[in-house]
């Protein structure tokens with residue numbers, strides 16, 4: 524390691540200690556992604572308060588340090604070389620400002636309640652907690668892995684509904700460390716996409732409807748059952764690799780080429796759902812990227828359709 528780099532690393536450590544953040548050096552990112560793939564991050568920092576986050580982002584900006592924010596790691600492919608910079612995770616532990624679900628005041632609307640969720644909260648937990656209070660809106664997306672922040676960033680959803688359907692407003696901190704409140708109308712949500720590229724989402728205000736608790740819990744169970752039947756549960760994967768093309772399904776297209784079980788190294792196309800690529804054991808990002816390219820080319824040759832990746836590929 525060059526001397527100059529070592530000095531910078533020491534400065535970063537000194538700074539992280541000064542703002543009392545939990546951090547690890549040379550942390551394997553494979554430990555933080557559902558694919559269990561990724562080399563080490565120079566720094567992996569867990570942030571518990573907005574004050575820490577603002578301060579950290581200002582420091583990062585002043586020192587031009589590369590950084591990336593991670594949620595549950597369920598939609599990400601990090602490279603085998605890892606990440607030369609700081610990976611930030613909003614902490615979901617009991618002391619963290621980003622790990623709470625609270626009902627809150629909002630403008631009056633009949634039969635509705637406002638719920639404020641910290642971004643680090645697991646989406647399934649938020650859905651179950653609000654269901655227990657007889658609040659409907661998150662049940663269809665309850666079985667999507669990952670955090671509330673990650674779900675909002677990617678407008679996660681299923682056929683019946685997307686997270687943006689139930690958002691009232693969000694709180695973010697921009698990359699310069701400025702706090703902002705964005706109403707839904709200020710955000711562009713599309714299919715598995717938002718324009719929230721230059722900020723960290725810290726809190727999300729959902730507008731949920733009062734409904735029968737048992738009906739909501741029943742829908743949550745049905746969603747889980749549906750997944751058990753249609754997805755390779757218990758494997759290392761990142762959900763759908765490709766977005767569905769308009770009026771079609773990427774899984775159906777891949778399956779039509781008889782590619783289930785096709786593999787590059789330890790990365791294999793699932794036999795249960797062809798849009799899921801599984802890390803069988805010691806799969807790496809290089810093999811995952813080769814398989815993605817291969818499938819893209821095959822689909823283009825056969826159908827003249829350009830598949831777009833749904834997972835975020837971080838170099």
Ligand SMILES: Cc1cc2nc3c(=O)[nH]c(=O)nc-3n(C[C@H](O)[C@H](O)[C@H](O)COP(=O)(O)OP(=O)(O)OC[C@H]3O[C@@H](n4cnc5c(N)ncnc54)[C@H](O)[C@@H]3O)c2cc1C
Nearest residue numbers: 594595596597598668669670672673674679680724761762
């Ligand atoms: C088995 C399985 C099934 C899945 N099924 C579905 C499904 O049905 N529908 C669906 O939409 N997705 C699905 N996914 C994909 C994934 O679960 C979602 O995209 C999820 O919302 C990602 O959340 P996360 O917290 O894991 O985000 P991560 O994977 O950690 O991050 C994803 C992106 O969000 C950004 N991000 C995360 N947190 C924040 C934040 N606080 N502020 C700003 N940006 C942030 C990251 O920088 C990254 O760009 C599935 C994944 C798996 C493994």
